[in-house]
Amino acid sequence: MAPMAGRRFATSRCIDALKAFDTIYVITQGGPGSASETINIFLYLQAFAFYNVGYASAVVVVFFVIIMALAALLLWTRQRVKMT
Amino acid sequence: MSMEAKRSPAAYRLRRLIGNIGFGFSVLVLISPAILFFLWMLSLSFKNELDNTDWPPVFIPESPTLDNYREVFARNDFLRFAWNSIVVSFGATGIALLIGVPAGYGIAKMHAMRAAALILIARITPGLSYLIPLFLLFQWLGMTGSLTPIVITHLVITVPIVVWVMISFFEGLPPELEEAALVDGATIWQAFRYVAMPLARPGITVATILSFIFSWNNFIFAMVLAGRETRTLPVAVNNMLTFEQIAWGPLSAAALLVTAPVLILTLVAQKQIVAGLTAGGVKGA
Numbered sequence: 001m002a003p004m005a006g007r008r009f010a011t012s013r014c015i016d017a018l019k020a021f022d023t024i025y026v027i028t029q030g031g032p033g034s035a036s037e038t039i040n041i042f043l044y045l046q047a048f049a050f051y052n053v054g055y056a057s058a059v060v061v062v063f064f065v066i067i068m069a070l071a072a073l074l075l076w077t078r079q080r081v082k083m084t
Numbered sequence: 085m086s087m088e089a090k091r092s093p094a095a096y097r098l099r100r101l102i103g104n105i106g107f108g109f110s111v112l113v114l115i116s117p118a119i120l121f122f123l124w125m126l127s128l129s130f131k132n133e134l135d136n137t138d139w140p141p142v143f144i145p146e147s148p149t150l151d152n153y154r155e156v157f158a159r160n161d162f163l164r165f166a167w168n169s170i171v172v173s174f175g176a177t178g179i180a181l182l183i184g185v186p187a188g189y190g191i192a193k194m195h196a197m198r199a200a201a202l203i204l205i206a207r208i209t210p211g212l213s214y215l216i217p218l219f220l221l222f223q224w225l226g227m228t229g230s231l232t233p234i235v236i237t238h239l240v241i242t243v244p245i246v247v248w249v250m251i252s253f254f255e256g257l258p259p260e261l262e263e264a265a266l267v268d269g270a271t272i273w274q275a276f277r278y279v280a281m282p283l284a285r286p287g288i289t290v291a292t293i294l295s296f297i298f299s300w301n302n303f304i305f306a307m308v309l310a311g312r313e314t315r316t317l318p319v320a321v322n323n324m325l326t327f328e329q330i331a332w333g334p335l336s337a338a339a340l341l342v343t344a345p346v347l348i349l350t351l352v353a354q355k356q357i358v359a360g361l362t363a364g365g366v367k368g369a
Contacts, residue, residue, distance in 0.1 A: 019210040022303045026322055040212055047216050048308055060213045071208045 011074045018067065039063050129153070129337040136332045152333035156341065159334070164313070165320040169342075171231055172306070172316055173299040176238035180246045180295050183239075185288060188250025189276055193259075200251055207244035214240050215308055222309065229311050237305040242295035249294065253287030254280060290356045297346050297357075317342040 021040040024030065030037035030045060037045075043063065047056035128136055130148040156162055191199050214237070222233040257280060265275040281288075306316040315323065321338045324331075350357060 015208050021210070021212060022318075025304075026325065040210060043212055044304070048219070053216060053220065057216055060216060064209065064213055067209060068205070071205055074204075074208075 011070060011077065015067065015070050015074070018070070125336040125340060128332050128335075129340050131333060133331065133333055152337035153341075155331075155334045156338045160320060160324070160338075162320070162338070162341075165315050165317050168231060168234075168310075168314055169300060169317040172234050172238055173296050175231075175235040176242045176299045177292055177295045179235070180239055180242035181288065181292060184243050184246030184291065185250050185281070185284075186276065187243075188247045189254050189280060189284075191247065192251045192254035200248075203244050203247045203251075206240070207248060211240060211302070211304055215304065219308055228309060229314065231314050233309050234306050234314065234316065237309060238299045238302060240305075241298050241302060245295045245298060246291040249291040250284065250287055253284045253290075257283055286356070289353075290359060293349060293353050293356060297349065300346055 018038075019040065020038065021044070024036055024038060024041055025044065028036045030041040034042075039059070043056055043059050046052045046059065124143075127143055127145070129152050130150075131142065131145040132147075132149055132151065135142045135145050190196070191203075218233070218237055218240075222228050227233045261283070262275040262279050265279045266272070270278070301318065302316075303318045303322070306314075306319045307322070310316065310319055321335070321342055324335050324338055
């Protein structure tokens with residue numbers, strides 16, 4: 001049970017970390033240069049600063065696939081916890 | 085009675101004291117990053133600009149002022165932004181409850197695990213991915229100047245929270261109660277309305293609090309969609325950061341004012357919030 005809960009926690013925190021936007025945007029806006037640019041910040045800049053909406057949408061799809069893989073892992077651990 | 089206590093009460097008490105001190109100390113270490121930046125913000129908001137940029141830093145000001153708070157209200161239309169935030173958060177939470185509570189009930193009773201997984205995915209997906217199509221949509225509809233699109237996009241956050249919390253609460257209810265109501269001739273809606281919903285009131289409270297907090301704290305939706313007049317509080321604070329040279333005093337005063345309602349709510353409803361977050365299995369943000 002304990003390692004399962006730990007893994008579940010790690011996965012959900014992982015997703016949270018991938019979603020981090022506010023802090024980075026407010027402090028550095030991805031700068032200096034692109035040193036602190038995460039997928040989220042990159043996405044935001046492409047879509048709403050440079051108006052490359054099509055390109056940004058493609059990035060969203062790729063990002064979504066990554067998130068889905070993590071979500072599948074999370075659901076799987078949840079299922080395992082329920083069974084045991 | 086443990087062995088310890090039998091041997092010598094004084095030694096036992098000492099051990100317990102040391103244990104308590106150790107526990108308190110580790111808790112302090114763990115929470116100190118969160119507490120310290122908050123205290124620093126509090127200190128910044130009560131100091132004048134001179135003290136704020138002083139070196140070595142002043143933590144407790146010699147002459148605390150309220151000027152920073154006065155300035156927040158004087159220089160910005162702070163009350164308007166507060167009202168915007170209230171409308172958006174309450175609107176989004178209210179609509180989410182209207183949709184989410186029956187949805188959670190249906191999913192829980194039908195054991196619709198696929199639908200539940202879909203809701204979880206909606207909860208996990210970063211808000212930014214919804215934003216591009218929604219932004220284009222609202223632009224085509226010409227709605228970008230009002231609060232309506234912000235309320236609608238906040239539903240993306242609030243509805244999954246409400247549904248997910250309600251699923252776990254309704255799953256915990258004993259099915260016999262509603263079965264009894266159905267046997268006595270109630271329709272399924274009546275069983276939901278008069279039996280299940282009153283029993284799930286604690287769950288509804290949790291869902292309301294959580295979705296309110298997440299909606300209140302949300303930044304990017306309003307950041308992209310809000311115009312000059314329709315900013316919510318987090319966006320207003322961010323704008324203080326970017327458009328003036330950084331005035332730390334008013335900035336932290338404003339940040340504290342924005343945090344205060346959520347902070348108080350969290351302190352008051354701590355127990356319910358923890359229950360809700362663990363019920364969801366995922367902390368969304």
